[in-house]
Amino acid sequence: MKGVLLVNLGSPESPTPKDVKPYLDEFLMDKYVIDVPYLLRAFLVRGIILRKRPENAAEAYSKIWTKEGSPLVVISKNVHKKVQNKVNVPVALAMRYGTMTIQKGMQELKDKGVTEILLLPMYPQYAMASTKTIIVLAEELRKKHFPEMKIKVINSFYNKKDYIQNLADSIKNHLEGFDYDHLLFSYHGIPERHIRKTDITKSHCKMNKTCCVTASPAHEFCYRHQCHETTRQVVELLGIPKEKYSQTYQSRLAGDKWLDPYTDVEINKMPSKGIKNLAVVTPAFVADCLETLEEIGMRAHEEFVENGGENFKAIPCLNEDEAWMDTIANWINDWSNNN
Known part of the structure; x- marks a missing residue:
């Protein structure tokens, strides 16, 4: 059974x-x-x-x-x-x-x-x-x-068509009526060494701009590649222009080199770059939790406004x-x- x-x-x-x-x-x-x-x-x-x-x-x-x-x-x-x-x-x-x-x-x-x-x-x-x-x-x-x-x-x-469609539809629905300047894809961070440890080829991962977009068996277990691919497929489906979205990583611990750019650092710089209306989606999670509700929905929102931002929207996870x-x-x- x-x-x-x-x-x-x-x-x-x-x-x-x-x-x-x-x-x-x-x-x-x-x-x-x-x-x-x-x-x-x-x-x-x-x-x-x-x-x-x-x-x-x-x-x-x-x-x-x-x-x-x-x-x-x-x-x-x-x-x-x-x-x-x-x-x-x-x-x-x-x-x-x-x-x-x-x-x-x-x-x-x-x-x-x-x-x-x-x-x-x-x-x-x-x-x-x-x-x-x-x-x-x-x-x-x-x-x-x-x-x-x-x-x-x-x-x-991360790349199953039905999941990507669900995620894209959810983002589209939650952005309805919100005139955003920028859509940020914020993924949970991990230490860079974790990426290298899960590289089954032991040679593909270079942590640069090309390894995640160059076909390799390593991608089956590469968190960084899979985050980039999730973002790529969603924005392609939604037709979001390159200048209106970006990708970052949140929830890092001190001490090690973690995947970057860092969500909090980037969000705090956005108002000075003319981004006053920001939407944030967290596709590393399928259910809302501490990292989405408090870290993004509360802390990031508060810091964005403190740095000159005007409107902030935390897009819920797929949840139910x-x-x-x-x-x-x-x-x-x-x-x-x-x-």
Whole structure:
């Protein structure tokens, strides 16, 4: 019997330092997130970062928290229900970090008689700190607890035509009535070394202007290429001229060289360049979360206005968009019917 496991990032149980701290510890101690030797990672995370970050993060979470709980979890649960209603195989929901564990999701499917899982990390673009860590953990759990199960993985969907159409339509709908000067595609940042580590050719990635547009097997796992390709296909579909859009990366940590240009730096410079009406879309996410609602929707908005901007629009993620729900259901039905 076949079944599906949808997996997203996760969330603290509450927007308090007490609950944020263990969540951040689990997240930041993941060797695919901070990819340094264990002792150094433990020193950085537990000796430095977790001394102040839980309080700051809790304050940020408290600004976006709803009566139902974490927006990411609430949206993901609604997506799960809607997709389940559109398919004929069992669908479970899990989070990489927090209490809604992947093991619980796999157990739920096993209890329903599932022996073959379609694993769908809810990230359009592949990255070791998002997609890979989900895939690796799921396989470890399969070997240890569910040896009779088989897992089929959707590594990424950044260039699937139906996803691109959904994203383009959503952007178009949310821009209706907003006379924007510029559309910014802001993707979650990652360290440049992560790009090099996922280069299966071990030679293609040069981190320059040409490697991401030069065909290579490396692109199957190249986050940078996949971000550029998502942007390219969307603006082509919407007919947005080159001078009216750009691409940046947000949410960087101090210390390492991360993908650039940086979202906050670029947004703060835009008003001085004559960009007074700015729209921002965040296509590295399919569900709104801390990085989209607080970092972009609140902080970036406030800084844009402080620097002379006038109108700012944070375009929501696909969330529970009905066409997006149909797309996920179609992927599941195609897999369940044809394999």
